[in-house]
Amino acid sequence: MKYVRWLACMASLFYAGIAQPVVAQQATALPVTIEQGNQDREYWTGLLYKIVSPVIHNLASGTLKKNMPLEKAPGYLLNAEQVTYLEAVGRTMAGVAPWLALPDDNTQEGKQRKELRLALLKGIANAVNPKNPDCLDFSKEQQPIVDAAFMAQGFLRAPQALWEPLDATTKSRIINNFKSLRNRAAYYNNWLLFSALTEAFLLRMGEDADPMRIDIALKKMEEWYLGDGWYSDGPHFAMDYYNSFVIQPMLADIYRTLAEVKKTGSTEYDLVLKRMQRYATFQERMIGVDGSFPPFGRSITYRTGAFQALAQVVLLGKYPEGLSPGQIRSAMTAMHRRMFDSCSNFNPNGWLLLGFCGAQPEVADTYTSTGSLYMTTLSFLPLGLPANDPFWISKSEDWTTKKAWQGQAFKKDYKVGY
Template identity: 55%
Template sequence: MRRRKFIEAMSFATAAGVVSSTQLLAAEYKANRLGPYRNDREYWCELLYKIASPVVSNLASGTLKKNMPLEKSPTFDSRSLSVTYLEAVGRTYAGIAPWIALPDDNTREAVLRKKLRADAITGLNKCFDPSSPDLLNFSKDYQPIVDSAYLAQAFLRAPKALWEPLDSLTKQRIVSSFKSLRNRKPFNSNWLLFGAITEAFLLSIGEEYDHVRITNGVDSLNDWYKGDGWYGDGPNLAFDYYNSFVIHPMMVDTLRILVDHKLAEEKSYELALIRMQRYAVGQERMISPEGTYPPIGRSITYRTGAFQALSQIALMEKLPESILPAQVRCALTKVKQNMYSIPGTFDKNNWLTLGFCGHQPDIADYYTSTGSLYMATLSFLPLGLPETNLFWTQAPADWTAKSAWSGKSFQKDYHVDY
């Protein structure tokens, strides 16, 4: 069937005249890889909605705790399982924020986006109400430090879509919840940035903020920088995806707020951005010709959240000159297809299950439960670019590893010193 579709597409193009290699690649890409979807963007939108909707729609209905399954790692530690709900909310909102910030139109995508945005606002107004069955936990355990940070990052990514429409009482409750975290110190690791970005959000809305908590996060990570785009997670280097899950995106976003409020110099932000761009080069090259990537280190059950750094650089339209937007789009599309088409990845109600590729609960870490998995949404950030953006309109292109392993020309790579 797929081969026939490709032949039909190629025959039609040939009949119209001379066919360029780019046209052939585009025809093959559409015929063989997208299935029922018209283009990559449609596939991304439908997939993100599938992942995010169970969290957001249940929160809006006041049924998140009632309906969200509570699957946890076989080695889950002594923390309260109640932290899983804030995990699901904070992480999902951080991933959908750029997309739901786009203006409405009459497309199917906009219908999905509008529904998700409305549910997101309704859900936030409910889950901070002390009488709500979905009241989120900010007071117990240390884990809320983490997921408050992702919720704060969501507000920074889409202030007009997610923060401004909230009612005034909900805003007060969120601010109070964020400030309540100050009785717990983040661990001496990437966690310092969780405290930093939460305080940076408070600063951005004119609230009293903890200056030490912000600067300690930024200063410590700068001290731990190892070179060539890699920060240490603490004093030592951890060869995993935490530079993408947390460090680069939250470092850059925190510094942007500090610079805007004249609490840091522009050059500090520019340096963090350059380092993130360098890291993104490595991320793009890490995607194999087949659209897979190494299951390295902690938290691999966060799935495509491993590519948040590359996705955010694409959203910011700051990809290095050596990387075409289409390379990133095509590579991440293939990764998503490989990962999310595996049976067992979703349960019968479309909740994510513990695993990397399918249902593999034994690989989950001691801190992992159902809510943790919604870090996966963070690879969808480029949906915040309109469909007319080059990221979506550029002709399909091979990513670096695919070019390299097919004998095509590709750019060499060198260590950098910044």
């Protein structure tokens, strides 16, 4: 069984290396200058602003439920009207939070950030106000367990920007909504982390938290660690992107939060970071020479959210050994450009479409609707670094698959023992 898992991993990496080599050979290399990093950041900020604006501005206006289209996967199994809007809000918050946490400035980017931050603060208040048409219901269905956690992750990633400015009534409503989730059990897989993260957020805010929901999630994830940077999603391994969509980033955020409130030491946090760094080395190698990546596993309609783990090690400044800031930035920029410049992923009003590269509803899973798609924002976490951070000002470099397939020297890869 271990050999089968290894073979599946190698197959995915091989695909990433050979994806459209002719296109890569014909491409013109970008100039290796610091200015390129500034251009990359401008591209990232413009793209993220485009993705999140419909969600944030409509929520601020009380028109999210009115204006957001409701596209559902074939055979969709949930109550979309009950869950899709919370999905859009929670996932958008988790992805955009680090960027909105940066201080205001007079640049174009700074003006966009301030505009979105103020609108989101207004929107969060609307989302828990029973008198507002966009009030979100946390009390029904299983799915709110998931997206309350993404909301909580957004607050934990930007407490001074997104939590502290909220009025007391709004904070109380959010806390009560999160506590109301305790009457439902998470599924026996990565969902355990959703319950744990929401409880960790409550603990961080000085509220009574359920320690069992945190403890069982952390213990089970440790049992489900397979080695070499990979966790199983529950008792059985699945070759998909859930190590990045959920498992590794949420584990890191939970352990960091527990360390901040003195409920654990740094040893456990350091270990999950080392594992995430190792997993991030695989992620960098999954980005093909043209920026494409293999569309395997479920939830591929979350698009670039598949690279949240790589994005988070950058945000934390925990670069894997042998990977430079300029190399990862170049790889991730190519990945974003391949996904959003080459694919028609938006409808005429700027909402994301169901699909991977364009409108492909047939590849959506039975739990996927329009709101689900905003998981793609999770690949933009490095925007939480200031514009003068090494990630943005380092010279552009070729990434691993590009080096390998162009005959350049590149780092050999070996398993790790933790």
